[in-house]
Amino acid sequence: MLVVIDMQARLLPHLDGAARLTARAVTLLRAANLLDLPVIVTEQNPQGLGGTADALLDDVRRATVIEKHTFDATLAPAFLDALPPAPATVWVAGAEAHVCVLLTVLGLLRLGYRVELVADAVASRRADDRAVALERARQDGARLTTVETAIFGWLGSFGHPRFRDVLALVK
Template structure:
């Protein structure tokens, strides 16, 4: 399952690298849609921060959206209920890397999930906070990965029937 944390309209403009984050998360989402990878979004206090940005290719028919008011999404029962059974692998991306993304990653690790921290699809207000979040996630048991590694891992082979469609997303 792909977990996209707090990619919200009033938060993104304040992030270092927000445009790159949106592009990388968009690529992940397009690939997830093509490859039937389930997607779960979180929205931190959407009344204050707005909903998920409209520029992301969200298929609301298949994606789940969980409203939360905790920084660690695992403290929201609706989030935990939306997850597949542990020890499934969760690919996690979003904002802010050092707050909601990291705390959610630590929470799902405690619940017994395997975590792939998509390092080129996270952002924070300050680059130093993002760097610390990536290192902390790694130290605590998340595996670091990138958007392209994730997508090629989901396909597994150049013989995948959607290979050409997915390859077009990356080029």
């Protein structure tokens, strides 16, 4: 399962590397859609931060979108209900790395999930906050990965029937 945290219209412009984050998240979402991987997208207080950014909307249509008011998404009952049973692997991307992403990663780990934090698809307003969040997540048991590593892991081999379609996303 892929979880994309709080990629919201009013938050993204304030993030360090927002354009890169958006591009990497779109690539993940498109690959997940092609490979029928379940996706959860969270929105933190959408009344205040707006909904999911327009750049992601086409790729979010097949996702389960969950409004939350807690920084750790695992404290939201609807989020828990949408997760597969532990110890499934959950890939996590989004914003902000040191707040909602990190706290959700820690919550997933506490619940017994294997967490792959997609390091090149997370951002914070300050680069230092992102760096500390990645290190903290790693120290607490999350595995760091990249968009391409996640996608090729989902494919498994070049013999996958969607290989060429997915390959086009990363070229």
